[in-house]
Amino acid sequence: MSTAFLLVCAMCLDAALGEPDWLWSRIRHPAVIIGNVIGWLDKRLNQGPQRRLKGAAVVLVLVVGALVLGYALTLLGPVVEVIICAILLAQKSLVSHVRDVGEGLRISLAEGRAKVAMIVSRDTRDMTEAQVARSAIESAAENLSDGVIAPAFWFLIAGLPGLLIYKAVNTADSMIGYRNEKYREFGWAAARLDDVLNLIPARLTGVMIVALSGQWARWSEMVADARRHISPNAGWPEAAMARALNVALAGPRSYDGRIRDLAWVNGEAPREIGASEVFRACDMLWKVWGLALGLVSVWVGASFIF
Template identity: 40%
Template structure:
C-alpha cells in the first residue's frame, strides 16, 4: 500500500514540477559510476561487461536499500513524502511531454528532434520529423515513465533506482559498436529483460486509452522491431492514431531497413503529435 501511495505522489510531483534543475540529476552520478568502472576495468569481453552490471546493480541497489531503511525511522507521512520526492526524479513524464511538444512549436524542428533521436535528421520532411517525434515519445513513454513507476510500485526506491541504473548502462555501453559489442552485451540484455513487461503494459495502456477493442492488436507488428520491446508501444501508438510508423531510416549516412508499424496513413501532421501527447492522462 505504501508503494502505491509513493508511486501516485511521485507521478504528480513530476507532473507539476518536472526536474529539479538546481540539483545535479542523480542519473548523472550513475553515469559517473559507470565511467569509473569502465576507465579501470574496460576490456571488450562479456565477462568484464558482466562485472559492470554486477557492480552497478549491487551498488545502486545498496544505496536504495540504505535510503529506504533510513527513511523508515521517520513518521509515515515524512517517509512517504520524501520517498515520493526522490522517486519523482526518475520519472520523466513532464520532460518527455514538453520536449516532444516543443517540436510542434519550433521554427527549426529538425534541430529539436535531433536532440531526441539518433537517426539522421538533415533531410527529413516535416512529416518525417513528426513521425520521429511520435516514435520516440511512444518508446520513451515506456522507458521513462511506465517502467520506472512499475519497479517503484513493486520494489520501492531500490526498484526504481536499479531500473534507472540499468537503463543508464544500456544508453552508455549497450550499443553494438566495435568498442561495446561484447562489453555492453550484458547491460543491453538486462535492459531488454527489465523492459519486457513495462513495454507491453505501455502498449496496452495506449490501446486502452485509444478505446481500441483488441488491446493486443499491437503485438503482430510490434514483434517485427529489432528490439524485443520498443516495437510494441510504437505500434500501439500507430494504431491509436491510425497512422503508419517505422520504415527505412537513415543512421550516420546509411539507410537501415526497418519494418512498418501500423497500417494507417503515411502523412503525419502536428495534430497527430498533439493527439499522441494527449492520449494518456497528463
Template identity: 45%
Template sequence: MALSDSLTILSLALAAEAAFGYPHRLYTGIGHPVTWIGRLIKGLDRILNREARSFGERRAAGILALLILLAATGLVAWALELLLLPLGILGLVLLALFSGTLIAQRSLHEHVAAVAKGLREGGLDGGRSAVAMIVGRNPRSLDEAGVSRAAIESLAENFSDGIVAPAFWLGLGGLTGAALYKATNTADSMIGHRTSRHEAFGWAAARFDDLVNLPASRLTALLVVAAAALHRGASPRGAWRAVWRDASHHRSPNAGWPEAAMAGALGLRLAGPRVYGDVRVEDRWMGDGRAEANADDIDRALALYRTACLLLFALATGSALLTWIIVR
C-alpha cells in the first residue's frame, strides 16, 4: 500500500472513530476485532501452553503462538486491502472504517470520564467501581487520590498503546500494520504476564509488544508536551522535564513516557507504589508535583487528551496531504 493511501486512511479513521466510536449494537451483534483476536489467543493458549512441558518448551510454544496469531491476523487484513483498494475513494473510506475499530479514542475518554463522574456522584465507592473497569490494581487499596491518579495514569498509558500506537502502524503499514499491532498488544494484555502459567509462554508476546510500542510511546509524550503548550494551567516545560528525568525509571520501557509527560504537564505525581491484587509494586514516581489528585484533575487530563488527539489528527492529515502533493 502506498504511503499516501495509508496516511489518508489514518486521517479518515481517526475522524470517524472520534465521531462515532464503535456502536454498542454492533458489538453485541458480532463482537469486536479485539474480541475475535482474543478468542484466537485463548485457543492457542489452551492448545500450546501445556503445564507438563519445560520452561524452554513453553517459551518456544509461545513464540509459535505469536507467529500463528500474526500470520492469521495479517492475512485477513491484507485480504481486505486487496479487496477494497481497487475501489478507489470508496475503498479508502471502507478501509478507514475497518481501521477505526482498532483505535479507541472515544471509548477511552468515556471510561476515564466515568471515574470522575463516579467520584462526584457516588463518592469513593463510585470512583472505585468505575476505575476497576480500566485498571488492574486492587481498587480497595485506593483512596480518592489513588483512584484519580489511577484514572489519569490509565488515560496516559492507553493514549499511547490504544490510540497513538495503532495510528502509527496504520500510517506506516495500512490496515495490515494496525491489525498486526493490535494482535500483538492484545496478546501482551492476555498472556504477557509474569505468572506461573504465562511467564514462559507469554514471554515473546510481552517482549515484542515492548518493541513495537517504542516509537509510539515517545510520540505520545511529544503530543502531550505540545498539548500542554496550548492549555492555560498546563506546563509544557514541566512535562518535558518529567519525561527527561523520570520516564526511563518506570518499570515499563514505554509507559513511563506518556505518564511522566502527563504528570509534569498537570503538576502531579503519577505511578509510584501501588497494589495489584494482593501484591504491592514499588514503582518510581513520575513527576514531582502533588500526589493528592481529584476528579477535577481527571477533567484537566481529559482536556489535555482531547487536544493531543486533535494534534494527532492534524499530524496525520498534514502528512497525508504532503504525501499526495509529493506523489503528484
C-alpha cells in the first residue's frame, strides 16, 4: 500500500475518533512518552558548561531513536502504521479545543478564559473577550500547521519514521525551545531543527487557507505580516487565517506578568471580536483538512493511473 493511501486512512480515522478519553485514561499517549523522555534528559543535561552541545546531543538521540522506532513499527504492517499516524494527527482534538473556547465565551468571559488557558501559554486571567478570541484563533492557525499539516506532510514524504522524527523534534521545541536564560543554549538545536521541519508545512498551510478564502489579492500583505512575526513559520498560517476571517490577530500580550509588544497581524481589520469568529476559525480548520485530504486522495488516484 502506498504511503499516500495510508495517510488518507489515518486522516479519516483521526477525524472520526480524535483522541478518545477512555483510551488515554488507561495508557499513556505517545506524545506524553516523548515528553517524558525529553523532560528526563532536560533535568540531567541542562546544567554546567557546553549546554548547546548537550542540547544538540539530545536532539540527535531523539532523531535517531524516532528513526529506528519508526522503521521497526513499519514492519508490523499497514494497519499499525495507520493507527499510529492517526494518533499523532490532531485535527479533531484541535477543533474541539478551539470550539470549547467559543462555547465558553458564550457562557461567560470567565469560562472563555478558563478554556483558552488550556491551549495557550500566555497569561489569561485579565484577558478581554477579544483577547480570548484572538488567542484561540492564533492557536488554531498555528496548530493547524504544527499538529495536522506538518505531521501529514512528513508522513507522506518519509513514512512513519519521518512522522515520528517530526513529532519528537516538535515536542522538544515546545518543551525546551524557549529563548530564555534556562533554554537559550540547551534548546537551540531543537528550536532550529523545528523551524526547518516546519518551513514548508507552514507555508503550505498558509497557501491552502488563502486558496479557500480567495484572498490571493492580499498575498503580499500576508507575506509581509508573516515576515514580521516573532516566529519564522507560525506567521504564515496566522496571517492567512486573519485575512480569511477579516480579523486582526497577535498584538500585545502578557507572558509571566510581562507585556510583550508584538506586531499586529492584519492590524487594520476589526480587533473587537468574539465567539462567532472563533467558530468561523473552526470551520476553516475543517475546510483546510478537507482540501488536504482531497489533495492526498488525488495523489493516490494518480499513483494508480501512472
